[in-house]
Amino acid sequence: MCAASIRRKDFLAYQIFCEKINCVEHLIGYEGNAFAFTGNAEEDLLSITAVHPMREDAVKESLGRAKADWSIIRELVARGQLIRREYGGSVFYMRKIH
Secondary structure (H helix, E strand, O other): OOHHHHHHHHHHHHHHHHHHOOOOOOOOOOOOOOOOOOOOHHHHHHHHHOOOOEEHHHHHHHHHHOOOOOHHHHHHHHOOOEEEEEEOOEEEEEEOOO
């Protein structure tokens, strides 16, 4: 499917949601890596990814600020709390919704 076709489908979905919901926001671009940071890498990642998928580079940056390593991500994925998805040529991590 070409990018233009995906954008049209996204916009159609946006229009449908606008008809049903008072306040709808259409996020069309990457928002950056400016995520909140408490120092507890596991809790931070689970909190953020519960509402916002994180690109792999943002996850690495967050781990670096917490002086943590990738083993946290491997453990969260192994426990089924975090999932890895590829989309649009990037890798994203998001909290698994049960």
